[in-house]
Amino acid sequence: MARKAQGNFLIRVLLNPFTQFGISIYLGFCLLQAQSGGQAEFLGSMGTVVGFGLTAILGLSAWLLPVATGFIALCEIRGQSLASRTYYRILGLVIISAVIIGSADMGGGLGGTVWAVLEYTLGKYISLAFLLLFFAFCLAPKEMKQVFYRLNRYLRSTFSVVPGNRTAESSASSEGKLDGSEVIIQDQTTSHETQANNEETRINGHDDLTAPEIGGQSDQPEPTTLEPDPVQKYGDERPDLDFLHASQEETDSREEVKETSARIDAALKQFEIKGKVEETVVGPMVATYFVSPKGGTKISELERHLPDISRFLGHPEDAVRLNLDIAGREGKIAVEVPIFNRRIIGLRDLIKDTSTDSAEMLLPLRIGIDTLGSPVCIDLAQLPHLLVAGSTGSGKSIAINSLIVSLLYHGSPDSIQLVLIDPKMVEFSHFTGLPHLSGEVITETDQAVAKLNGLTEVMDERYRVLRQSGKKNISEFNEIKGNPSKMPSIVVVIDELADLLMEEGKLIEGPVVRLAQKARAAGIHLILATQRPTADIITGLIKTNVPGRLTFRVASKVDSNVILNQKGAEALQGKGDGLFLNPAAKGLTRIQAPMVSVKEIERIKDFWKHV
Incomplete structure (x- = not known):
């Protein structure tokens, strides 16, 4: 036991960031001593051996080793936790540098050997191109991925359009009148595939955003020709309520x-x-x-x-x-x-009981049934953002599915667009192929960052159009008589905010906070969910700008205080038992969230795909 304790203590000492920083300095002086030819042995013979050994293995790139270890140690000293993939990237930079320098016979044994194999297999120039490409990926993976995404999108759009159709589209631009203001638009296609592509391009922040150019005074030196939203192809038909299960009958209690x-x-x-x-x-x-x-x-x-x-x-x-x-x-x-015999609530009865109230809402969310048996339905457009929390087994994921399905019963893809971000990769997989989706379900953090930043650009573009049209929000803009380019509401659902913030930090928090602060009038609304409502995840900026809270059972009173500013959520019963905080109402409302199965979601998705 004593030897094991001594071993654990030694490991903790070696993993201490200050020890690692000292090791990086030692390695640097070892290389300096080796470069002097061993004449100035201020670190003794051991320093000379270490320096010559690193140089023999890595060549000139051995100097990157103390720089890399020192960088890692400084980050940990400053409290910045690095993801495991960052360590692999740094190691990759050192090895790839050795191989590149090996092309000039200065990469040591490792670099020279790997370079010889690559040169013999692929040739000199192809090998250098691949090595430089991998080096750029290790150095700036997010930026390189964005370059490849945009290049791939450009090539696909270039080679997938028939030249004759492109000529027809480019020559078919027209002009119209909108309340006495000149509108410059391009001819639009009515195909559903083009609608999805346009929306994906718009969300990713490209210049061809979905918004008309309103005439009059403009900040731009020349009028910009922008592509409007696709022609509305969906009518008033909505999914049948029979797609959903009814609530469980009340028991005699x-x-x-x-x-x-x-x-x-x-x-x-x-x-x-x-x-x-x-x-x-x-x-x-x-x-x-x-x-x-x-x-x-x-x-x-x-x-x-x-x-x-x-x-x-x-x-x-x-x-x-x-x-x-x-x-x-x-x-x-x-x-x-x-009560001992809890009743399962079906979304069908909620939709039926709130049909009158939801008819006046833009984005109705059926939250559930309160303790007195009354349905709770709110308008997300008025909320305007919702924060959902709950530990494993609390019913959070099923509740989020029911909120999405609630929107699918109210609006068509013409009026509601969904952006689903699922770091877990499995929670939103059953929504794949839904016409309401803007692009695909996002599962990678770098794609989530790009999508959220693209949404901020969409928000800015919509505000520019609203300012030029003299309207305060998209509801007023969409009511303009003869408006050929209405703006759909965009609902962003993030299933696990904690995972994104742990990996990307400020890169995620920045656009999320900016959307929460400004996106309401632009018709962009957030539903943020997390299993860990801790203070480092639900920051002050997020709490301030996301007023609506839906909380299921959490792990502790501390988590309840973070999400609700009071205790109570830790004592809930689980399986959909929740507390809803509406900023427009007084106090908390205890609710039972409705149950929605995957089969029900599949039936609704099939309806919208074939309508």
């Missing part, structure tokens, strides 16, 4: 409610709290018992004994919750007690 009500009265009497249960409402996950306190009774007394009451009722000490924010029940204390 009168005996359970009656017994629990009597036990609450007994518990209040035992703890000398003056009050009595006067009303009971059974919801899908809890039964709410309204207690009327008598004169002189303090709510703090009931809160203090709440864990004891919960134990008295046969539940964990944090299972029973007080709700003081129920409208129409002023003067009564709502005690929420979990």
